[in-house]
Amino acid sequence: MNIIESDVTRATADDTWLKSSCSLCYGTCSILAHRVDGVVIKVEGNPDSAVGKGRLCGKGVGGLMTHYDPHRLRVPLHRTNPRKGFNEDPGWKQISWDEALDEIAAHLRRIRAEDPRKLVVQRTTTVTASRAPSQAFVAAFGTPNFSTAGGGLHCGNGAHVISGVMHASWSVVPDFEYCNYAIYFGASKGHAAGHASCSNMGKAADARFRGMKMVVVDPFCNFAAAKATEWVPLRVGTDAALALAMCNVMVNELKIYDTPYLQAKTNAPYLIGPDQLYIRDPKTQAPLVWDQESGTARPFTAVPSARMALRGSFTVNGVVGRPAFALLGEHLKKYTPERTEEITTVPAANIRRLAGEFAREARVGSTIVIDGVTLPYRPVAAIAFRGSQGHMNSVYNFLAVDLLNQLVGAADVVGSCLGFNPTCYGHPDTKLPYYVPKADADGLMVTGMWMGYHYPYPTNKPRMPSKQLGLQDVFTMGMTSPFLNSTDQEMLWEKFDVPYRPEMLINYGANLLMSIGNKDVVAESLLKYKFIVSFDLFLTETSVLADIVLPDCSYLQSVDSRSNFPFIFSLPAGLGEWCWPIRQAVVPPDGEQRRYADVLLELADRAGFRADLNAAYNATYDLQSPFRLEGDRKYSFDEICDADLRSHFGQERGLDWFKQHGLIKWPKKPEEVYWRPFVDVRVPIYWEFLKPLGEQIAAITEPRGLKIPRHYYQPLPDWIGCPSHACDAPGFDFYAFYYRDIIHTNSFTMENPWLDEAARLDPFSYTIAMNRASAEKRGLKHGALVWVETEKRRKVKGRLAVTEGIHPEGLGIAALAGHWGDGMPIAKGKGVFFNELLEVDWEHSSPVNLNLDLCVKVRVTAVETGQ
Amino acid sequence: MSATLRLPTADARSRPLLTAELVDGTEPGSNAIVPDRVIRVWLFGILSRFTTERPLILHLPATATFGEAIDTLAHRLGGQFAELVLQEPRKTFSHCRIFADGKHVENLNEAFERTTSASNIEMILVMAAEGG
Amino acid sequence: MRLGMVIDLKRCIGCYGCQIACKAEHGTPPGVFYARVLKREEGQYPNVKQFSLPVLCNHCEEPPCVDVCPTGASFKWSDGIVDIDHDKCVGCRACMMACPYNNRYFNDGNQNYFGDAGSTPFERARAARHPTGVVMKCNFCRDRVRAGKMPACVANCPTVARHFGDLDDPNSEVSRLIKERGGFNLHPEAGTKPSVYYLPA
Known part of the structure; x- marks a missing residue:
């Protein structure tokens, strides 16, 4: 009577489930592939694995339509x-x-x-x-x-480098098991694509169910924002300003921050001279701190951290030195909520409220016992990713967001912002892989593991x-x-x-x-x-x-x-299991x-x-x-x-x-997951090395006619506008950006007909999202065919999706669509090719980390009939 | 485009590097410590362009450290080799992977295994920077 | 026994995992969805919410599709699953008109996803036996359920938003969730008593 013989009842000569790994995105979840008579008839998640936990997203579970695509190449x-x-x-x-x-x-x-x-x-x-x-x-x-081509260029240089410097990891997530308040800046971790994507989807859902409050700062209300307790729309590319204003409220208005953490785990107490550099011990060259007990400046290694001054002004070896934290506090003062409202469009009152919520929810000073181990408990996390870091100012955008974590000690402790597994003591039998972050001569953290050997710091x-x-x-x-x-x-x-x-x-x-x-x-x-x-x-x-x-x-x-190696890349963070799967x-x-x-x-x-x-x-x-x-x-x-x-x-x-x-796994220890209190390393809240780096670079480039804008190389982060913010040409009044769709990976999944079919039914996957009021003001209707054009006359065509869920100045385009070639006929002509609008040159690249600016100011006009 | 190649050219590579030249890096006739450790150096990837020999033989004192071996090598193979390997004296780039008798060298100040008088050093640059 | 499903809209993120898992399980033709995900929006900027709403056959306790079927092809099993006997279906589509949820599909001809490029080995293995000229719909993965597995969409959901079990058993997970979380049906006014419940977002 029913239709197909089920794979569960069928028995033939070849009827096998093989343990392997997905590859529809870099998340690489563990799969079971069901092969019958030489044909893969189903791919499911491998429930034995910590990577995906037996469940797959639409892309993963649909992967066999990519594999069996008749347009696959078969000969050289x-x-x-x-x-x-x-x-x-x-x-x-x-x-x-x-x-x-x-x-x-x-x-x-x-x-x-x-x-x-x-x-x-x-x-x-x-x-x-x-x-x-x-x-x-x-x-x-x-x-x-x-x-690493476009996928690497568009998200690699800021998010990963700064996660590496601050968390010894490729990326960051909230500790979904314990976090009570997460604030996302242009990130979708746990709600769409990304590292450990399916595992994080499950963990984020558990956190939501548990009652974790999630605030999502994003020009577009989709994925993470759609599941958030609060969506905070902001002007595209202004994330750093908002994060710095929140830091300002925390430090200067509420005075809530984690003094012992800042003293012991950051360079906040290091004394900074008038030249913006560390004041160093003439003998050992170690950065000096002010010992409040002896009233002297001593190397940071020689003073118990609780005695290190975070405030004040001290004369050392004839120069005036100030703890880095004191300088940060003053620096932040210019980011008043009122001024920041003008930059971001986020109301000042909301900025104050968000800062207060984050600071208070951090429960500075609290501890929790896990598996008999007493650990710091900071159940808040500020998370950034591709959205906020995809700008020329990517270094500061990401760093400013992470400062929220650093101020309250919410870094790699229970409930906080976690790196993806930066510390691993290895399998019990072999003690491999083994890696732990370590300190350099200045006490600052060097990652123990990286995706290659070109370390971020x-x-x-x-x-x-x-x-x-x-x-x-x-x-x-x-x-x-x-x-x-x-x-x-x-x-x-x-x-x-x-x-x-x-x-x-x-x-x-x-x-x-x-x-x-x-x-x-x-x-x-x-x-x-x-x-x-x-x-x-x-x-x-x-x-x-x-x-x-x-x-x-x-x-x-x-x-x-x-x-899924290295574990800093795509193994789920937090408690659970180490898991090393293979592909076969x-x-x-x-x-x-x-x-x-x-x-x-x-x-x-x-x-x-x-x-x-x-x-x-x-x-x-x-x-x-x-x-x-x-x-x-x-x-x-x-x-x-x-x-x-x-x-x-x-x-x-x-x-x-x-x-x-299929895999090998073993339990994670609390001191691996929540490693920060156990490893004697500090992270820079004050990027002292940045200014000299800028000078060294300028010494090379400026005699050759390439000016280095020094404001990108200051030790404390600032909001710096994108080229799009400088465009004031009449009619160019939208900030266009692209975002990673839940149903697509880079450009290749549009050729998968199941995913293409889902994307065609989705209101946004193949369209251009515009705020309803903004569309009405311009006489543009839902479904209209429009041109999106930059000042440099780059343009793309697409259908408008009018929505209440986008910032009035934002223009959101999904994924990497708009194929035109004949080799992928399912993908051809679908969606909008956002990248066509992007300039690729020095003028649009970060002078610090070479990040390309991924937002553009555009004019949107209806396509005339016949065009 | 007519820029001059900065790497050793095929001509330079054909210049024989005699083993004798490499002995402990001291001037002939000086009061050098008698070298009694044989180190076979295997250079791979771009580093292999600096010598036609693989392995290249070094003679060093029994107490030599890894760093001294790299210094000797850099001294013999020249500035461009050193530039690729060392970011400053006694400090190799993180992407310069050095293995002594199959073990990754973490600390250049450590000495070679005392129990043997012959060692192998393998060196390769894994420079690729990742994104995404 | 009355088999039913609970979909937790608080957990669901609209990843399309259910829709595609169903495609992979059943090899349904293009345009035929035993499970699919609808997206909708409520509110006004900036107080706006985006919702994902996964839908499937509601396996109604009082299924109008069964009532209108002239041949008895649409029927209800004793466990509550509403099913179609394709040997009896003549493709009149009266059931499609009767279903208040638009969750029935007509398979009007042999189709494959790559069109002229031909069917894939997967489609030949999985989908070739779909009869044409008949109505198709979700049957709660009856074969999987009989073999002790969860329906494909339930087993696969990355956010664990879907639950399946006996609604007649007050101690079952589905009954408990409906009671504790205020489970509701879509279009209760249609009076068909659906066996698919939703938990509020």
């Missing part, structure tokens, strides 16, 4: 048309893998002999499993030019000439750089004596023409490459510019020994598809640098004897994964063990 392709451009048909011709690999290896050999830095490798952020193989490959080849010294095309040798706080694709890249490369030019690009899965900014700008940068190889699931808009396109395997056809192949490649990591190994063999790649894997995976890869032996990627697992979890737990079990 070579272009026959030497002319490249939007309107040039590449004339794709099928070639054999041997031909493809030989040609690519020949280019690699030549470039590696000439100058390996001419190779650029970039990867999509969607597939976390591509990180380690890509990093190993570029290290082995010898190029510093590696990029301490920053490297700026140097010339720049060896990296992204100029991160000069702008050393930059991670992913816009200059790989900017309009002014050649001018910048000349200025900074970059002694070579890029010739070859290896792209893994990124659709760069869509993901960075305006497509013409990005295309111009890509046309300069002599040779582009692209590993793709589909022919994308960007593949049109490639020379060779290689058919990639999907997540259901791939292997990865470390789906559920079905074989279709046609001639091959796995990326295997192909990289093969290329290293053909280009003659296998020994280097083995060594790079030893370094990247931190393999321990006797599991280190040796010489130039031709290991398969499966063998490398096997070595990784045995090295971390013991001889008996190799890839086969993990394929059977």
Whole structure:
């Protein structure tokens, strides 16, 4: 009678559930894939895993429609048309893998002999499993030019760097188990996409049910704001001002802050001289603090923290020194709620109320006992992410929000703002992985674990000439750089004596023409490459510019020994379990598809640098004897994964063990989760190193004609407007921004027909959200086709969705839609291509961390009939 | 685009680096400590361009530290090598991964394992900066 | 026994996990949703709320769809599940007119999600046996439930917003939640006594 035979009752020769990992976004939740007669008929969450806890979002549970997409690439392709451009048909011709690999290896050999830095490798952020193989490959080849494409550029430089400096982690979340009051600034953690996305959705729902109050500061009322107890709409890009005004109320009006925390866990007591630098001990160079008991200035290491002064003015070695906290208090005074209302549009009374609520809910001074351990209890958290940090002022935007946490000691203690697992004492059997934050000579925290080895703090010294095309040798706080694709890249490369030019690009899965900014700008940068190889699931808009396109395997056809490593990235924070899942192949490649990591190994063999790649894997995976890869032996990627697992979890737990079990887990200890009181490190509420860094950078750039705006390099954060705030051209009266949709990841999920179908039914996924009153004022109607245009005449077209849930000056566009290529026909023509509006140049990049400004001032006009 | 390459070129690489040149880095005839520790240095990735030999052999005093080995290496291989590896004297970049006999070197002031007279050093730069 | 579902709107974030989990479980054709998510907005700027409302067949205690079915294809099991016997359905669509909730769909022809590019191996394995010319709808994943599993949308929900159980048992989780949290039905005025309840946001 009913319709389909159920998978639960059916028994055939091949009827297996395999334990693996999702890859529809970088959250990488653990999955069970149900294979019957060689076909994956269902993907479910793996309830045994802490990553997703057996449940999946719409993207994850729909992943098999991406895997089975008939438009997937199945054979290697070579272009026959030497002319490249939007309107040039590449004339794709099928070639054999041997031909493809030989040609690519020949280019690699030549470039590696000439100058390996001419190779650029970039990867999509969607597939976390591509990180380690890509990093190993570029290290082995010898190029510093590696990029995480648009996904990395648009959220990497502020949120992750500052989370690293302040929380030794890639990102931050509220301690959902204990937090009572969370305030989000342009973040959706637990309510849509993101790190540990499904786990956080469950945890946030539990917190909501428990009664956690959540205030969401955001120009758009969606996702987190839709579930908030209070939505606080603000003018786009003004988050820092609001956060600083709240800090001002807390410090100067309410006088609520956590003195013992500030004394012991931050540089608040460090004495600052008139030059804005630490006053240092002449002998040891250690920063000095004022010892209130002896009435003398002494090195911070020599004074019990409770005796360190936070206020006052002291004469030390002939100069007047003031504790950093005293300077912060004075600095904050300019952010009066009244002045801040003008900047943010948030009423002054609300700013005062929010600050009071946050400060009082922090319960400064309280403790709680968990598993017999007495711990500080600060059940408040201020959280920021892509929305607030996606501006030129991303450093201060993020730092200003985190200052709220730091002022009340709500950092990595019970109920507070938590990093994602910055301290791990390892599996009980092997004590691996083991990492703990540590202090540098100034007592400031250095992260114990990172996504690579380019740590957020301490920053490297700026140097010339720049060896990296992204100029991160000069702008050393930059991670992913816009200059790989900017309009002014050649001018910048000349200025900074970059002694070579890029010739070859290896792209893994990124659709760069869509993901960075305006497509013409990005295309111009890509046309300069002599040779582009692209590993793709589909022919994308960007593949049109490639020379060779290689058919990639999907997540259901791939292997990865470390789906959720490092734990600072995407393992849920808070109490629970450490959990190390793997990915295994559920079905074989279709046609001639091959796995990326295997192909990289093969290329290293053909280009003659296998020994280097083995060594790079030893370094990247931190393999321990006797599991280190040796010489130039031709290991398969499966063998490398096997070595990784045995090295971390013991001889008996190799890839086969993990394929059977899917993961290994063990309980987290309270002193790992709430590590801050147990680790003797401080974090900077006063970024003393920033000003000298700015001067060092200016010393390089200014003689070369590139002015460094010093107000970005001050030790205390400020609100600095975006280019959009400076645009006062008549008619350009909306701040357009994009946001990450709950149903889409970057640009590629629009091709999944289930997700596309859901997005078409959603009021906002494929439309342009405008405030109702603002639309009425302009005579624009719901559903109208409109042009959105910037002052630089970049424009996109889309349908208007009129809503009460957006700031009157905001214009919200979801995700990375608006595909135009034929390789992804489901995605083609859907939604709005926001990034088309973005300039990619120095003028729109943060002079500190190279963050691209992601908001634009626009004019919105009805499309005339016939247009 | 005609910028001069700053890296050693293929020509420079063909210049033989004699093992003898590398012995303890002291001038011939000086009162050098008799070197009695053999260190085989394996340079990978971009660092491999600074020598045609892999491994490259160093002779150092038995009590040598990792830092002294890196200094000797930097001294022999020249400024550009040092620039890639050291952010300041005795301080390597965090992305410069050094392994002594298979163990990651955390502290350059530590000495080599006393129980052996021969050691292997592997060095590679893992420079990739992540975003997203 | 009366099987029913409780959807907690406080927990739901509108991620579409239920809608797509259902697609994956049943391989329903394009445009056919046994489960779907509606989005709506209430209030005026700045005092506005955005809601997600997951909907599915309400498995009414007094189902008008069953009453109007001329062939007996629409029927109710003794456990309360309202179902369709596709061998008996002639596709007259009277049930669709009768359903006050618009949760029945007509499968008017062989369709697949990639159109001319052809059906996928998944669709051939999962969806090929869907008869055409008949009405389709949610049956609370009857096969999964018989095998002791939760309906796909319930098992998958990342926010644990969906609960399933026996509404006749006053001690069941669903009965308890309805009582404690003030569970309500959609369109109670239609008088069909739905077995799907919602908890307030």
